[in-house]
Amino acid sequence: MIEVKNLSKNFNGFTVLKDINFTIEKGEIFAYLGPNGAGKSTTVNILVTLLKPTNGRVKISGYDVTKNGMESRRIIGFVQEDFGLYPYLTVFQNLDFVGCLYHIEKKQRREKINDLLIFFDLWNERMIPASSLSKGMKQKLCLARALIHDPKILFLDEPTSGLDPLMSKEVLNLILKLKTEEKTIFMTTHLLSRAEKVCDSIALLNKGKILCIGKLTEIKTKLKSSSLEDVYFEVIGEAHG
Ligand SMILES: Nc1ncnc2c1ncn2[C@@H]1O[C@H](COP(=O)(O)OP(=O)(O)O)[C@@H](O)[C@H]1O
Numbered sequence: 232m233i234e235v236k237n238l239s240k241n242f243n244g245f246t247v248l249k250d251i252n253f254t255i256e257k258g259e260i261f262a263y264l265g266p267n268g269a270g271k272s273t274t275v276n277i278l279v280t281l282l283k284p285t286n287g288r289v290k291i292s293g294y295d296v297t298k299n300g301m302e303s304r305r306i307i308g309f310v311q312e313d314f315g316l317y318p319y320l321t322v323f324q325n326l327d328f329v330g331c332l333y334h335i336e337k338k339q340r341r342e343k344i345n346d347l348l349i350f351f352d353l354w355n356e357r358m359i360p361a362s363s364l365s366k367g368m369k370q371k372l373c374l375a376r377a378l379i380h381d382p383k384i385l386f387l388d389e390p391t392s393g394l395d396p397l398m399s400k401e402v403l404n405l406i407l408k409l410k411t412e413e414k415t416i417f418m419t420t421h422l423l424s425r426a427e428k429v430c431d432s433i434a435l436l437n438k439g440k441i442l443c444i445g446k447l448t449e450i451k452t453k454l455k456s457s458s459l460e461d462v463y464f465e466v467i468g469e470a471h472g
Pocket residue numbers: 242243247265266267268269270271272273274
């Protein structure tokens with residue numbers, strides 16, 4: 232579903248990503264982990280066609296993101312850290328507006344929005360402006376909005392950032408629930424113990440390089456680690472030392 236080959240990115244001669252390679256299968260939840268400044272968001276931004284790679288190739292469901300940006304964009308949903316909601320529009324209107332941008336017909340749009348409002352438990356808030364939602368509700372609305380066109384792949388850049396533990400748990404449970412809908416999910420997060428409960432595979436990134444990648448269960452066995460947190464400190468700690 233996602234294929235990244237020899238990807239690198241420079242900003243003004245400064246290398247931020249070096250020779251990144253990975254493949255993500257359909258229906259997989261992939262956690263892209265690493266310290267602040269490792270290059271996670273840069274990678275996501277390239278994958279969602281917001282940034283151009285300096286070198287290498289990215290394919291989304293077979294489409295090259297640099298050559299077939301439009302086709303790639305149609306099959307992806309993207310949630311960023313800063314919400315980017317329309318504050319004066321209601322919850323319903325935020326979803327309806329984006330549904331219109333994707334040219335979804337009115338009847339189908341209504342049905343999809345109702346489903347999403349129920350799925351994300353935002354039904355009672357549907358008539359209130361986005362600006363008066365709590366942080367957790369805003370994040371759920373962002374997730375709902377990213378799903379309006381029924382994308383096959385969802386990119387989530389720190390979907391639980393700034394949320395309290397209960398809300399983070401709820402958001403991650405919703406992500407897990409999306410797995411049953413065959414969505415492929417690429418996420419970055421700092422919540423290792425929660426990520427452990429939802430992801431199938433991981434990549435650990437430090438200073439623009441992938442240090443460790445694969446199925447979480449296999450990595451844990453290989454490193455004789457009992458948790459993702461142990462894996463993280465073992466691998467990233469070594470890189471620092
Ligand atoms: N537009 C940009 N111009 C120059 N440097 C950037 C730009 N975007 C990110 N960087 C740098 O790239 C590195 C990786 O950033 P980022 O991908 O945001 O890391 P992460 O999401 O893992 O915290 C950082 O050193 C950051 O300062």
